[in-house]
Amino acid sequence: MRKWFVVIVSLLTLGVYAQDNDPFVSVNKVLKLMGTRFEITVVAANEEIGYININEAVAEIERIEKLISSWNINSETSEINRFAGMRPVKVSQELFDLIKRAINIAKITDGAFDITYASMDKIWKFDGSMKVFPSEERIKNSIAKVGFEKVVLNESELTVYLPEKGMKIGFGAIGKGYAADKTKKLLISKGVKAGLINAGGDLTSWGTKETGEKWLVGITNPLDKDKVFSWLPIVESSVATSGNYEKFVHFKGKKYTHIINPRTGYPTTGVKSVTIFAKDAELCDALATAVYVMGVDAGLHFINQLDGVEVLVVDDENEIHKSSGVVLDKSTNFKK
Ligand code: ADP
Ligand code: MG
Numbered sequence: 001m002r003k004w005f006v007v008i009v010s011l012l013t014l015g016v017y018a019q020d021n022d023p024f025v026s027v028n029k030v031l032k033l034m035g036t037r038f039e040i041t042v043v044a045a046n047e048e049i050g051y052i053n054i055n056e057a058v059a060e061i062e063r064i065e066k067l068i069s070s071w072n073i074n075s076e077t078s079e080i081n082r083f084a085g086m087r088p089v090k091v092s093q094e095l096f097d098l099i100k101r102a103i104n105i106a107k108i109t110d111g112a113f114d115i116t117y118a119s120m121d122k123i124w125k126f127d128g129s130m131k132v133f134p135s136e137e138r139i140k141n142s143i144a145k146v147g148f149e150k151v152v153l154n155e156s157e158l159t160v161y162l163p164e165k166g167m168k169i170g171f172g173a174i175g176k177g178y179a180a181d182k183t184k185k186l187l188i189s190k191g192v193k194a195g196l197i198n199a200g201g202d203l204t205s206w207g208t209k210e211t212g213e214k215w216l217v218g219i220t221n222p223l224d225k226d227k228v229f230s231w232l233p234i235v236e237s238s239v240a241t242s243g244n245y246e247k248f249v250h251f252k253g254k255k256y257t258h259i260i261n262p263r264t265g266y267p268t269t270g271v272k273s274v275t276i277f278a279k280d281a282e283l284c285d286a287l288a289t290a291v292y293v294m295g296v297d298a299g300l301h302f303i304n305q306l307d308g309v310e311v312l313v314v315d316d317e318n319e320i321h322k323s324s325g326v327v328l329d330k331s332t333n334f335k336k
Pocket of ligand 2: 240286
């Protein structure tokens with residue numbers, strides 16, 4: 001999944017650079033973690049300290065991946081999934097809390113975001129091999145095991161139970177945001193005064209660049225992905241984007257993406273990309289997926305009711321829709 005919608009502009013000069021009149025330097029590293037492209041930037045007193053901090057960040061992201069990944073058969077997540085329909089599984093406080101927060105997001109989004117989406121039967125193919133639209137009944141049956149409200153959490157025992165065989169949870173739409181937030185917290189606790197963590201397009205920042213300037217996020221023109229048409233500052237906050245999937249399938253004149261609505265079993269339509277702005281990357285990540293599933297009207301209505309959360313949606317026709325709090329530069333031209 002390529003992410004061209006959100007581009008970091010603070011890193012136009014890659015690597016290490018220092019200002020003559022400022023003892024701080026910015027150190028930057030790009031690497032593949034959690035199956036995605038991570039870019040870690042820290043502002044440090046010198047290059048050596050910066051690289052030590054970056055290594056600490058990498059270790060933290062690797063630790064989180066081990067904990068939450070459903071690909072890793074030894075993760076707590078895999079254990080929960082393996083014992084679905086059999087017995088509750090004891091987990092760490094960290095995973096328990098993540099699941100609890102994910103279920104709260106599922107509640108407020110009415111299941112548009114739902115970690116049990118992973119229980120869906122994979123009846124849709126997006127590689128062109130699917131010639132017939134699945135029957136109503138197959139679609140309905142495909143979501144039979146989905147439902148965040150089925151998950152049994154036992155707070156005092158720290159156990160998680162998926163009550164149906166074949167039921168699964170997955171953190172694909174929240175894990176990168178969580179990892180970004182958690183890494184930022186770790187670096188702050190180590191005394192890193194500023195930085196930017198970009199987890200495959202989901203990013204979070206603190207402090208300012210070594211020059212004192214704000215970190216900026218570039219919003220790319222949906223009609224020309226090489227052109228940025230607006231720079232937005234992110235101050236002690238986060239941004240995440242869902243969408244811009246390269247692969248679409250057409251059925252009955254409609255364009256479908258590979259994100260399935262866990263409530264209906266149908267792939268979503270109408271939305272090209274969703275960018276969420278909020279304090280924490282975890283919430284941004286999850287809500288971007290939720291709004292993607294909800295569609296333009298319901299999604300905007302939903303975000304407008306939340307404090308401290310804003311959204312930009314690009315629809316199928318490349319029209320841009322924004323929540324009430326998004327103030328864009330006058331020079332920003334959103335017309336086609
Ligand atoms: P990206 O992976 O491009 O950052 P998202 O943050 O939207 O995009 O996450 C998409 C992933 O989340 C999917 O690949 C899948 O693993 C998972 N997912 C898909 N639909 C949902 C949903 N409705 N609720 C929760 N997770 C989902
Ligand atoms: Mg997401």
